[in-house]
Amino acid sequence: MAQRTKVTIPYLREKKAQGKPITMLTAYDFPIANIEEEIGIDMILCGDSLGMTVYGFSGTTPVTMELMIPHSAAVKRAAPSSFVIGDMPFMSYQVSNEMAVLNAGRFLQESGVDGVKLEGGEEMAERIRAISRAGISVMGHIGLTPQSVSALGGFKAQGKDVTGALKLINDARILEESGAFSLLLEAIPSEIGRIITERAGIPTIGIGAGPHTDGQVLVVHDALGFFKGHKAKFVKQYCNLNDIIRNALQEYRKDVENRDYPAEEHGYGIDPAVLEEIKCKLK
């Protein structure tokens, strides 16, 4: 397949200006990221959702930099043209600007990602400013922010009342002013997604934020029907990968139990004379 043109921030801004939807998916490993690269997905997020989808935790807070870096590096190797974002895990940026810049820099140096993402509104503006001043592209993430799910009272839509919605609109403005190159909007009313997108000079990417954002992202395990956990209202499942894999592996188990696998064609041959000599030597 021909090499794609590298996706850059000016390219993403141009898509917003022209009203062309930006495509984004998560990926955590080489094979999936490589498919996303080949089909022309604009942005790939190596999300801390891997804590749930890959590692079986009930949330994202156990995820560390040590987990994120090798997965992000594999994604980046698989997808040189897509804009790859490393998701800053819980406690890698909340404590101080210095820590945030060091960990964002570590992401770029050790995994080669094009930028990083962190969760939080106005309270994270300083971190966004510090990271972007260090020359690192940083995406904001507001609305439902899974790292603070217990403070938010669970995985539920945000910005549904006047105070909450006005806070989100204000957060979006402040994060843009602080240097975010893009904003991820998660689980908010579609009309609030529209208002934020219309007011933003930077691309907005929605997940459960309605059809009016500049782009859309889904957790790839949800889109493929691979993850068996809770399925949010906004997820569109494009196939049932869990069933496809289950059926294939059940077939394998039966084949082995029935001695149908391996068949003749799966084995290596040997010269009959060589075999005869081996047998003679074993007598």
Ligand code: KIV
């Ligand atoms: O970690 C993640 O996968 C996310 C999603 C909201 C896209 O942040």
